[in-house]
Amino acid sequence: MGLEIRDASVVYPAADGRAPVEALSRVDLTIRPGEFAVALGASGCGKSTLLNLIAGFLAPSSGDILLNGKPVAGPSADRSVVFQKHALLPWLNVVENVAFGLKLQGRPRAARQEVAEKFIGLLGLSGFETSPVYSLSGGMQQRVGIARALTSDPKLLLMDEPLGALDALTREKAQELILNIWHETQKSVFFITHSVEEALFMGTKLIVMSPRPGRIAHVFDLPFSKRFCDGQSARAIKASQDFIALREDVLAIIFADEEAA
Numbered sequence: 604m605g606l607e608i609r610d611a612s613v614v615y616p617a618a619d620g621r622a623p624v625e626a627l628s629r630v631d632l633t634i635r636p637g638e639f640a641v642a643l644g645a646s647g648c649g650k651s652t653l654l655n656l657i658a659g660f661l662a663p664s665s666g667d668i669l670l671n672g673k674p675v676a677g678p679s680a681d682r683s684v685v686f687q688k689h690a691l692l693p694w695l696n697v698v699e700n701v702a703f704g705l706k707l708q709g710r711p712r713a714a715r716q717e718v719a720e721k722f723i724g725l726l727g728l729s730g731f732e733t734s735p736v737y738s739l740s741g742g743m744q745q746r747v748g749i750a751r752a753l754t755s756d757p758k759l760l761l762m763d764e765p766l767g768a769l770d771a772l773t774r775e776k777a778q779e780l781i782l783n784i785w786h787e788t789q790k791s792v793f794f795i796t797h798s799v800e801e802a803l804f805m806g807t808k809l810i811v812m813s814p815r816p817g818r819i820a821h822v823f824d825l826p827f828s829k830r831f832c833d834g835q836s837a838r839a840i841k842a843s844q845d846f847i848a849l850r851e852d853v854l855a856i857i858f859a860d861e862e863a864a
């Protein structure tokens with residue numbers, strides 16, 4: 604059943620003498636179990652607002668957000684969020700950061716340790732358990748943030764430009780790592796990016812959004828992440844004819860939307 608958004612709109616009220624902002628207008632979206640949905644679009648088209656709705660940080664002005672048929676009434680452990688700025692606790696080490704949510708839930712120390720070790724291994728951070736997080740590279744810190752998000756075993760992983768601050772090479776490696784984890788854990792994902800290439804490579808569903816008012820303008824099914832999980836190399840996929848053709852089509856759509864706005 605997964606996540607279902609029905610005719611959802613968000614209006615931020617007028618403030619400081621400015622007019623109200625229609626950040627999202629009449630959005631319909633379904634994210635099925637195991638689906639990797641990627642939202643792409645110009646700045647201000649409502650991507651983060653959509654993520655905040657799904658996370659339960661924000662209620663829609665109208666419409667419905669349903670998870671497995673039940674209305675989303677606020678944040679919950681079944682939806683974990685990874686932000687661009689990883690929001691780690693700098694005075695704690697890697698394992699303490701990864702286990703932090705479990706500690707808040709009151710899980711016993713041994714159980715916390717076991718779950719944290721599992722995800723530290725999955726994210727390729729073994730050997731760094733006791734390192735203070737400030738001593739790690741940006742890419743490693745982001746992996747700590749992803750490991751922490753996975754510890755609550757969320758049904759849906761929400762990622763707001765998680766790789767935006769990484770250098771190009773680290774970013775490509777992180778894309779592959781996230782796809783491998785997605786494939787292994789079969790989670791549903793909602794992922795925001797500004798990179799067309801990243802969106803096409805990672806998603807099974809591409810949501811192209813337009814601004815003023817923010818809305819879903821186009822939805823595409825994507826085959827490329829499945830090819831990666833079936834063993835094709837990321838470079839070969841990104842250099843393939845159909846990938847390049849779709850990348851150009853999507854860029855043309857985004858530029859046309861920009862000019863029309």
Ligand SMILES: Nc1ncnc2c1ncn2[C@@H]1O[C@H](COP(=O)(O)OP(=O)(O)OP(=O)(O)O)[C@@H](O)[C@H]1O
Nearest residue numbers: 615624625626645646647648649650651652653817
């Ligand atoms: N709390 C708020 N109060 C008023 N307006 C807001 C608020 N948050 C966002 N907005 C406005 O709503 C619109 C959508 O913002 P949102 O952050 O969702 O877009 P975005 O696509 O995520 O942008 P970006 O890519 O720059 O992060 C923008 O016009 C923004 O200025």
